[in-house]
Amino acid sequence: MSFLNSWRAVKYTNKPKEEDIKLPNSASNLPTTVQACVIQFISSLVSPVHPQLLSPEELAKAFQNFYKHTDEFIASTLIPQPSSKDQNVPLLFPEEIDAQKKARQHLLNQKDEWMDQIEDIVCEYLYDRIFCLSTSTDAAKDDLLKKFIASEEKKELINCIPIPDDEKLTNRLHEVSEAFFALDEQHTPRSKINTFMTVNSSILNASQLPQEELNADSLLNLTIYCILCYPGFHLISHLNFVLRFRNADFLSGEQRYCLTTFEAALTFILRACPNLLTQSSIQPSDDPLSLEVANSETVSTSNSLHDPSAEPYPVNRSSLSNLRNLGLALEKSYASLLSKVANHTAKSSEDSSNSVEFVGDPPLERFLTVSDASDLKIGEIELLLSDYKRLARLLFEKNGNQ
């Protein structure tokens, strides 16, 4: 059940009451006030409160904010505060101070266990809506990856990855890649990240290299090869699910490194797919960020937004140059989109019976006042891209509603 279908179905039914949300039995050991927080958060996502679809970034941010606020709530209401500043409290013996510290540490550990449990409950409950988000390009990228792995181009890519020419090694990596299938049955970020960590460790064991040779180059080579061995599906969706919905404060450095290795490996493979790109609706490009733009609903549903004079992305230039070109193209599209929105709003106001209220935040001031696209900093391109997609969704929703 896709997020879009869920959202549209909910739109035409009664608003679900918080009493209708049944938490699993595992929630019974959470404090009742915490259970109420969980129910309220789930309700806020399944109710038609958001007039437009949430982007992957917005949804991920909603989850991370929920985790942060819940953590602070538990810490401030359920864990006693140190009373060191109250001078009327009699001095304690060292043993009593130690006992207090141990008690607080126990409560902090309990809070962390509750936070993990809350994450499991929320993500499991909402899994059908938040896995492989319809507002993301996850499905398109997974499809592209699957086609590539089944194509002849895969062999060319394998030939330029310098892994040892050892049949036993490649056989072991094939076996390791089977572990990815477990992801299909796992519905929580914690279980999925454990699978990624297990595969990562298994790749290192399969390599049988001494520690000093297990550097980033060899790990990345082997990980790319292992992914190319995997005949299954949804690897990108699984990884993005972890990156978006795992409580970021609870990720260890080692887990972050492991996830980045998989992110880098998958990005490298996607960038090696220019030939396949020409056969799909996605524009050819060697930069995954361009896939986001090319796959945006605006491009697919409103050809008038396409700028025919826009320079196609040069495939042979470095990613940094490509990123700059993306920024230039985005700025043009942003301005074009804004004029469409403005015209649409003006047209709506002329006909009061069809008046549509402008929903959402106004366009970002920074991108309205910039006089030349080359003034943009590289770091702003991500912000521009995010806001472009937000406005595109607004326009898409207005057109869809009329």
Next chain:
Amino acid sequence: MASNTAPKNVVTINQKLVLLGDSAVGKSSLVLRFVKDQFDDYRESTIGAAFLTQTLPIDENTSVKLEIWDTAGQERYKSLAPMYYRNANCAIVVYDITQAASLEKAKSWIKELQRQAPEGIVIALAGNKLDLAQERRAVEKADAEAYAAEANLLFFETSAKTAENVNELFTAIAKKLPLEDKLNQARGAVNRGVNLSEARPAAQPSGSCSC
């Protein structure tokens, strides 16, 4: 020793350190030398030499836990580096003093970091393989040192083989890190009952082993 004194409340701050440079300049050897020389806190990583951690004392109340991220130095992976230095607190750009071309590549990395990496990132330039200086030096120390001074970088010539200047390199980075804000946040968080100073240790995934 038996003591009734309350243990000191040492705050540990996690900092992400990223290693950049060509494949053959010895990045992994450098960090392995550093980590293994700190005998009392060395433990096997489940990610080989690609990810290692080391805790360094700053003063009697503060420690820095460096999370050391190796990056792939092969040319084909150059465009993937931003994923690795995202949110990094500090970086070591390594070149090989016996290969002049590796310094040019290091300068290119430094320019990229100055453009794209988080603002305020502490950058060190390290000329490795100092043990080969007598017979195969190709980069004069003064030249690299002048470049580092102009770009406001820390600079060391090191040898992973002999351990010369390895500890000094990492210690200098740790001391230069701007920790005041994080320390105040961590100490305030400890008083509020929130543990912000260190991520929870990850549960060992089932089926994995450390060797």
